[in-house]
Amino acid sequence: MTLVELAERVPDCILAAWVDARTGATLERHARRDDAEIDRMLDVVIEIVRSPERPAHTVLLAPRQVFIARRAAGDRHRVIVVVCERSPNLGLAVALVRSAAEAARGAGRAALEEEGAA
Amino acid sequence: MTAIEALQALRRVPQESCGALVRRRTDGTMAGALLAERGRVCWAVSADSPRRLTDVLVAESDALTIEQVNEVVAQCRRDGTPLGETLLSRGLVSLPVLHRALLHHTCEALERLLRDDAPWAWVEHARYGYDPLLTFSPVEVLAGIQAIANPARAASASARLRAAIGPCRRGLVIERTRGGRVPLAHIGCDELDLTTLSDLAIQSDEVAALGATVGVEVAVAELGDRGELACASWAERDELFVLLCDGELAFNRLLAHAAAMTTNP
Numbered sequence: 069m070t071l072v073e074l075a076e077r078v079p080d081c082i083l084a085a086w087v088d089a090r091t092g093a094t095l096e097r098h099a100r101r102d103d104a105e106i107d108r109m110l111d112v113v114i115e116i117v118r119s120p121e122r123p124a125h126t127v128l129l130a131p132r133q134v135f136i137a138r139r140a141a142g143d144r145h146r147v148i149v150v151v152c153e154r155s156p157n158l159g160l161a162v163a164l165v166r167s168a169a170e171a172a173r174g175a176g177r178a179a180l181e182e183e184g185a186a
Numbered sequence: 187m188t189a190i191e192a193l194q195a196l197r198r199v200p201q202e203s204c205g206a207l208v209r210r211r212t213d214g215t216m217a218g219a220l221l222a223e224r225g226r227v228c229w230a231v232s233a234d235s236p237r238r239l240t241d242v243l244v245a246e247s248d249a250l251t252i253e254q255v256n257e258v259v260a261q262c263r264r265d266g267t268p269l270g271e272t273l274l275s276r277g278l279v280s281l282p283v284l285h286r287a288l289l290h291h292t293c294e295a296l297e298r299l300l301r302d303d304a305p306w307a308w309v310e311h312a313r314y315g316y317d318p319l320l321t322f323s324p325v326e327v328l329a330g331i332q333a334i335a336n337p338a339r340a341a342s343a344s345a346r347l348r349a350a351i352g353p354c355r356r357g358l359v360i361e362r363t364r365g366g367r368v369p370l371a372h373i374g375c376d377e378l379d380l381t382t383l384s385d386l387a388i389q390s391d392e393v394a395a396l397g398a399t400v401g402v403e404v405a406v407a408e409l410g411d412r413g414e415l416a417c418a419s420w421a422e423r424d425e426l427f428v429l430l431c432d433g434e435l436a437f438n439r440l441l442a443h444a445a446a447m448t449t450n451p
Binding site: 109112115116122123124125126127128129130131132133135158159162 | 389392393396397399400401402403404405406407408409417437438441442444445448
């Protein structure tokens, strides 16, 4: 699942991004709109998930937004971050991010197998 | 501050042995001791203890009289048997009452012992002797000390925790002070060791501080690999609330509870 596909499926998604938990660098991002406030939110979530000791899955509830961060299943240094508007569909958003993080394991494994075959 | 001093004293207790943390004054007299086994507190004694265990037992029990306790104490002295187990075997107290009385007495003695300034020394014992059911986790002892030092605040924290606990079986309120983070109240955290307590407090504190800058009210985190242990945390002034939920779909259940607790649009 690409970030664009994920952002389309998560209700009221504002931002989806892959982040390197070691450096805090944004590896890939897809935002519905460009906005300094969104960048600030992403910076805060990156700061929260940066340390490898942090939990693999974190959801932060704010009155208007929900911040979901989950480590990729096959690579604990890669974290997918989704920011969406607060809505009753929170469970669906969390499940979709979980699926994207799981799919990343499949993608990583397939890449390794391709490398091996080559 | 007493609770911080208690935390520092408990950190001196080795996690994998048994013995006593003794406070001996320079004139050779004993100020008191804290007995511990495998990181759990078994008993505390202070030369300045305000009440004897027998007084606490009578105060905690609806049916027990001082005459009954004194008779059992005399019997235990004759036979060399432990008081608590004898009271239980004779049906004079229930396990929860005995547990509560022992904890209260231990906390009272420790609170007095902490007022002394004699140095601590660890004295190793050769063998273990306490029933684990009648020993106490650092969280229980620290919350007990807080309840003695600041009863109104501890009661308020406890009431707010009970109101927030929802489907979770365990939770605690941690006071954030300059000297450290100390439990103020808890529900079901009898097994929590000092390392886990410290990890939970640090993680929750950092997330609360960072999250506050973007209006985060509650953080929910999955602690187990398969979602079988989850934790929700939030800050209220200088207090951190932490709920722990375990079992199947713990993360999802806790998230639903946290979402319902916080303001919806």
